[in-house]
Amino acid sequence: MLWRSFDPPSRTVLQTTVRTSVDFLFSRLEKLHSRILVCRALGYFTLANHGITEAELDDVLSCDDDVLNDVYTYWTPPMRRLPPLLLVCIRADIDQYVVEHGADGARVLNWYHRQFTEAAHERYCADYAQKSVSIAT
Template structure:
């Protein structure tokens, strides 16, 4: 899709510098998962481990194994088998992860936060993301459903909590002298686009907010007007 490998081969001609990342295999994938569980002081029941081995049998790519670990780390030993299921592909596992994050932190907030990150191809600093979310009427009306705060701005901890529940799935790099974050793997870019950008209105709103923000439409004494939600009237 991104033609990265052909481009790299034109720049780096020595074949020894290329190493193919292959599936781990069921045994190695299981060994890695057990090691990570031990390190995290977590255990799963024999019945739950059966669910894990069945999944690893079907897909054991490194990213998938990491997604499985993050999922089973949420399980409890007393959880029923119905409550301890695993998706059998990377794409489906990412969507399952997004489902859980939306349930924990709110669909509107998560969708807009991840939408801004995905739409900003060069990445966003955490301060920029917080500003964008604080300028987003849908986010503010969702966060402050029943009252108006003294300052219409999202609490900084909201994004911090979301990011802490998406461990190691963002990369940080420097751009124009500031640290920005972006998805560390293209599978997350594709899954996020498919999940959130199917709605044309959503895409338009996200890009409009980004454009207004970086053009400086609001700021420097120019306050963004807002409309009370029905619950705030």
């Protein structure tokens, strides 16, 4: 928990449902690590059918120009690639909600519980679903 014994009662409020707790976690991650980075990282993570390896997540985020433009706002590196430490920090914050398992000979990551999958899908993947429907029609 992020509470300290000297925090005021207004800061130590429990969420009323699991879903609001998960949404609160996602909001906190977005504030800590940049909204666009967390939205895309958790969106790709959630959309992977059988999980995603850390290397695949790093590769797909490194190909996402919106993420790279957000990360490299004030500086353009010689090779535009997502700094590995950013994913390490996000992974550390969600590690207790993620499970690793084997799939196709690799160790892949996936959400530990369906509540996280549903919350992340609604929060980060709804735009992708709407875009794919509008493209198909």
